[in-house]
Amino acid sequence: MEQQTQQQLESFRNLARKIKSYHEAIGLLHWDLRTGAPKKGVPTRSETLGMLSTEAFKLQTSADMKSYLDTLTSPAVLEQLEDIDRRQVEDCQKEYDRSQSVPPEKVQAYTVLTAKSETAWEDAKHNSDFAGFSPYLTDIVKLKQEFIDYWGVKDTRYDTLLDMYEPELTVEKVDAVFARLKARLVPLQEKINASANKPNTEFLNQLFDKDQQEKFSLFILEQMGYDFEAGRLDESVHPFATGLNPGDVRITTNYLQDDVTSAVFSSLHEGGHALYEQNIDDSLAGTLLAEGTSMGIHESQSRLWENMIGRSLPFWTRYYKDLQQHFPQLSEVELEDFYRAINRVESSLIRIEADELTYNLHIIIRYEIEKMLFNEGLEVKDLPETWNAKYKEYLGIVPPNDGMGVLQDVHWSGGDFGYFASYSLGNMYAAQILHTLRKEMPEFDAHITDGNLIPIKEWLTDKIYRYGKSRTPSELIVAVTGEELNPDYLADYLEAKYTEIYKL
């Protein structure tokens, strides 16, 4: 490589590193806001966050960035680059193109609109007042449609949105996998509804000491191999994980006095996200590739740990006695009954409270509606009717009001269309990865029953975590499992699990 090109590459790496540093500062400021920042400091804090985000954005779209990318994306140079550099260059080019294409005044309008809209949504949800939110949502959809034109329409307009959260994902692919999934899950759900063998969950309705909940969460995280020298556990209203850098990946959980399962499963969930970020390879440190490769793959790791390991019989065969030690009120409850209770399936209205099976139906509904909004001319005013019809069709229930229906999620108020699909993709990726993992590690169940979770963490590190964003989601899933995303693994997993639990 010529010396001048080498210098451009060096400068590009430094610029990316600088952007990454801004992301770390922004991440910490957000974490702090959600874990205990004094409330009177919030307005100034928000201003500081806005300033840092603007600076990071300016660097990503700067003349310097353009000049480095122009040099480094020329085919002759690109093919000489090492893998990590090439990936980072491609990633930055994609970001650059996307940001450059929208006029700044449109970006500004969007920022102002979504800020107002989130407040309007909170009120509207609280009062079940769709009409009060509808004007904001109409404007957001309109502006987002304009953005799609600027960004460039892929196969369909909605494809452009999907690609933002899951690179290379298309409507064609999602349509196919969701159709297949729906075809298998709706009948399964109906059989479960009809089953007489419903788990008893009454014993979960007790009071559980918060200090003991925290102790048990810490214990489980330690068992998973969460590195407390590279992270910490705090409390927040909504649990989350945030990777500031691979040596500082923090998680939060929420201890509910009347529900011991909430903290346990959110610790497993956020712990799964955290294992991913903690185990990214050192060679990616300081690059923009030192993060999860997509929302879907990230979610696959939280759900693999939360559901496929954490709600399994082998897991509780090993850990139930520890839980009982922390909570003597469960001492009379049999393992089998506990296991069945934490796996109860029930049609419900609220996505975030849904079980492992119906969760996917909640997502499919949202995906179909978003696609209608962006590809098929559905109007915002008709959203509640469409929403309720789909809940009736897929889950057999109808929300009594819009607050518990179409207004329940924050996503649309912030313009995050295309995001929901990632949640179910996560479930499908997880089941597909689990299938390979079981094949390659025949002692998988035995390891869990022995409380030996580290080999599982290591297998996942070797196959997934260490690559960070240096492989695309589809490269990754093919490399790990030998095939593209295949919804049958999730359907197989759920059918097997619930056939046994509900004695179908």
Place this chain on the structure above:
Amino acid sequence: MEQQTQQQLESFRNLARKIKSYHEAIGLLHWDLRTGAPKKGVPTRSETLGMLSTEAFKLQTSADMKSYLDTLTSPAVLEQLEDIDRRQVEDCQKEYDRSQSVPPEKVQAYTVLTAKSETAWEDAKHNSDFAGFSPYLTDIVKLKQEFIDYWGVKDTRYDTLLDMYEPELTVEKVDAVFARLKARLVPLQEKINASANKPNTEFLNQLFDKDQQEKFSLFILEQMGYDFEAGRLDESVHPFATGLNPGDVRITTNYLQDDVTSAVFSSLHEGGHALYEQNIDDSLAGTLLAEGTSMGIHESQSRLWENMIGRSLPFWTRYYKDLQQHFPQLSEVELEDFYRAINRVESSLIRIEADELTYNLHIIIRYEIEKMLFNEGLEVKDLPETWNAKYKEYLGIVPPNDGMGVLQDVHWSGGDFGYFASYSLGNMYAAQILHTLRKEMPEFDAHITDGNLIPIKEWLTDKIYRYGKSRTPSELIVAVTGEELNPDYLADYLEAKYTEIYKL
């Protein structure tokens, strides 16, 4: 004002606001590092901190800043500015001139040198190895002497350093006040040493529950009027206060199991710093004037609360029964004995462990040595000998090794010459302010005995806190007390206090 000038003023305010936002982010990153950041994230965090500091520095010395300052400092414009704008302009001009005058390669060399030097100092202190630290210190003094030339020599070379921490302070002034102070404190100290009425402190050597220490600290902070909606209390190895913005002023303390007084007095001390920052007027929000006006005035507030209120008899007349409730092991100890114990005076080697009286002698020693280094040709190699001679002269004791002597403080390893004086200035300012406060509030002692500390906080807010950096230290002390810094108030205060305690 012309429209163009008005625009320049607007842009200047925005630039200052942006610098302030960087300071907030930097402050939070530091706070986090000292209160629980995972250790594996520290190297990357340090890089992020370095990046943000560099960006803030660049803005302060940018071409934009120069252009705004050129417009706004022209006499015709300056006299039209409102007080806050004018102060901020003057402040930024001073920073700009100081930063611009030193060539960047010298700044870089200084940064690298002090980073290495702090590590070398830690080892040297640990091993009492002055020879191991001496080469670093020699280089730092040499570079600092060069900086003084760039910054411009005031009356003497050391004046330039003093001014950095306490604007407008001069060697001439400090020489005068320290000479006066020494003349009164050294004999007082000798009389105390000779007194047969030594307080008994044996009962302080017990174990004290940490949770109770935290509860008592929170209680005292609440009594002082510390606003927990605009701050929080955490634990760290070295207690500190940090004002991110007036709505977010955090403090830390350190709970020692075998010493209940450490946490109590550090909470009062940091609480005093915090009251200052929490009560800066809203009109200064988002400006670079929204902070304490100098190290000395800041320290006056921590020491006024810690010593003059917190170690007073009225204070414990009110709060001793609360302390006893938290710590039943003190239930047999009389108030009078407790009060005398926390006010024991003793010649000792370590500054940070010194009592209210001898502390000032530790500072005078350091001030005299720094002045010799920068104004009188003292060589670094001769520091230990000079140090030990002064400890012998003023405190009657000699360090058994350099780790407990000349190597005890971190300041010089970071190049912070000129800083030490602020500590004693704080004591003197505090006593002088207290004198006025007592005069203007005759019920001062009665308020304290009643546990009614809020009027005191309000008086200090009205006279000092609300002005932030919009008044210079000397403007402030003259406005509050009617005269320039006068060391007699501190000497009077200490003589009266110890005459009674030691029955001199």
